[in-house]
Amino acid sequence: MFGKFSQDLAIDLGTANILAYVKGRDIVLDEPSVVAISEVGGRRRILAVGQEAKRMVGRTHGNIRAIRPLRDGVIADFEVAEELIRYVIRKVHRRRAFVTPRAVISVPSGATQAERRAIREAAESAGARKVYLIDEPMAAAIGAGRPVSEPVGCMVIDIGGGTTEVAVIALGGVLLSRSSRVAGDAMDESIKGYLRRTHNLFIGDQMAERIKLEIGSAWPPEDGDGLTMEVRGRGVVSGLPVAITITEHDIAAALAEQVASIVDVVRMTLESVLPEIGADIIDHGVVLTGGGALLRNLDQVLQNNTGLPVVIAEEPLTSVVRGAGRALEELQNYGSMLEE
Ligand SMILES: Nc1ncnc2c1ncn2[C@@H]1O[C@H](COP(=O)(O)OP(=O)(O)OP(=O)(O)O)[C@@H](O)[C@H]1O
Ligand SMILES: [Mg+2]
Structure with missing residues (x-):
């Protein structure tokens, strides 16, 4: 017999990527959160999910x-x-179709009650x-190895x-949080807009x-210009496919507004923390996670603009799913941080 909890899984249902983690098997799924569907006569059919579906974006x-x-x-x-949650649960448990995991x-x-209910129902109906x-953020902090239960x-x-x-976060709870829609997708949009305006080049997502x-x-x-890259797109004027070389300098300019906006959100959050908490953050630093943590020099820019030490989580793309998985494995320590 397999252990009572061995089939339990953690899912990070992200905007860009969906990840699943199973105890003892580590990360068992890591795919773009994309689903390709065909719609005929009002009936929708799933054609592909994840990596396979992502390749279809812009080519449908x-x-x-x-x-x-x-x-x-x-x-x-x-x-x-x-469908996406169902796909994950099926794929993770493909050899045992009858398994109904936790x-x-x-x-x-910031998710509303209605959104929480929607996610819960989707997972329940997916098995x-x-x-x-x-x-x-709690999952990310646990995944990044922070002592979230302590009075720090x-x-x-x-x-x-x-x-x-x-x-x-302190004492096992989120004391305050702020969220902004300026993240990876907005950066991509900004790069598209910049190349259109300054290089007359249309490119896809x-x-x-x-x-x-x-x-x-x-x-x-x-x-200098830093790194360079050959980019293929369509000329705004000619309408024809073209390839041009762009530089790291270009892209830093394209991203400047997004970076400034992220710095602002962090500063605004810091302005509302109590002095004791501020002192803790000075001592222990700020953890940077999510795929955006990997943007070159972002840690440095945040550090310079807040005066606080900024540390990139060890595996920023997987901190949330690992932390969520750990919380489920160690219910005795983290149970109070889970919403049933
Ligand atoms: N090296 C990198 N530099 C900059 N951005 C990166 C890098 N690697 C990944 N990203 C970006 O990180 C984003 C994906 O990160 P992540 O998987 O943490 O998001 P998500 O959890 O799916 O989204 P959300 O948390 O907003 O729902 C994408 O926009 C991707 O382009
Ligand atoms: Mg995420």
């Missing part, structure tokens, strides 16, 4: 659409989100026997695809993201 036609069911960290398309799912701390919810304040900045969440990953930076290179 007629009845085929690629949907990202999460927007700004919350469910925008309930039916498709449910699941812990992370939710943005979860019991569903717990955990606040994303800690700050987490989670920059995902749809939202940037800044939260202060995926190319914009690739540029950000390859040569994106929160701060321009000290001298």
Whole structure:
């Protein structure tokens, strides 16, 4: 017999990526939160999920659409989100179709009751026997190894695809949090807009993201143009496919506004913490997590603008799912942080 809890899983249902973690098996699924569907006569059919569906984005036609069911960290398309959760549960337990696991799912701390209910119902109807919810910043902090139960304040900045969440945690609870829609997707949009305006080049979402990953930076290179990249798109004037070379300097300029906005959210959050908590944050630093934590020089820019030590979580893309998984494994320590 397998252990009573061995099939339990943690899910981070992110705007950009969906991850699942199972005790003893580590991260068992890590895919883009994209579902490709065909719509014929009002009937929707799932064609592909995850990586396979993401490749279809920008290349769909007629009845085929690629949907990202999460927007700004919350469910925008309930039916498709449910399919996505169902896909995860099936894929993780493919050898035992009858398994009805317990699941812990992370939710943005600003999620409304209705949104929480929607996520819970989606997981239940996808086969979860019991569903717990955990606040994303709490999960991120646990995943990043922070002592969240102690009477010590800690700050987490989670920059995902749809939202940037800044939260202060102590004694097992979120003391305060702020969220902004300026995160990875907004950075990609900004790169698209910048290249259109300054280089007369139209590019798609995926190319914009690739540029950000390859040569994106929160701060321009000290001298020269820095890294370069050949980018393919369509000429605004000619309408024809073209390839041009762009630089790290270009992209730092394209991202400057988003970076400034993230700095603002962090500063505003710091302005409302009590002095004791502020002192804790000075001592222990700020944890940066989510995929956006990997933007070149962002940690440095945040550090310079807040005067606080900023540490990038060890694996920023997986902190939330690991923390959620750990909370479920150690209910005796973290049970009070889960919403049943
Ligand atoms: N090296 C990198 N530099 C900059 N951005 C990155 C890097 N790697 C990933 N990202 C961005 O991080 C975002 C995805 O991060 P993450 O998986 O944490 O988001 P998510 O949890 O799905 O979204 P959310 O938490 O907003 O619902 C994407 O926008 C991606 O482009
Ligand atoms: Mg996230």
